[in-house]
Amino acid sequence: MSRRATLDASRRSKSRKRALFDTIFAFLHVGGLLVAVAYAVVSLVRGNVSRFALILALLIVYYLFILHPAVKKEISRRRSLRK
Numbered sequence: 001m002s003r004r005a006t007l008d009a010s011r012r013s014k015s016r017k018r019a020l021f022d023t024i025f026a027f028l029h030v031g032g033l034l035v036a037v038a039y040a041v042v043s044l045v046r047g048n049v050s051r052f053a054l055i056l057a058l059l060i061v062y063y064l065f066i067l068h069p070a071v072k073k074e075i076s077r078r079r080s081l082r083k
Helices: 003-045 049-082
Strands: none
Touching (some): 003 049
């Protein structure tokens, strides 16, 4: 195998590993968010409105500052792929 073919194979392998890591990372974050929302709802059902409000407020802040920019970037990336 030529050196160029070896480098191409290496890049594809790294790309696949990175994509797998990104997918696992995304699922862990979604799972964590769902657990936090479930905990907030359980707190609300038990009558602890202040805890529910605090958890919900922190989740909104987390989404706005951490997740929303990445979501917007992914949407624009997918739109550019269509063109």
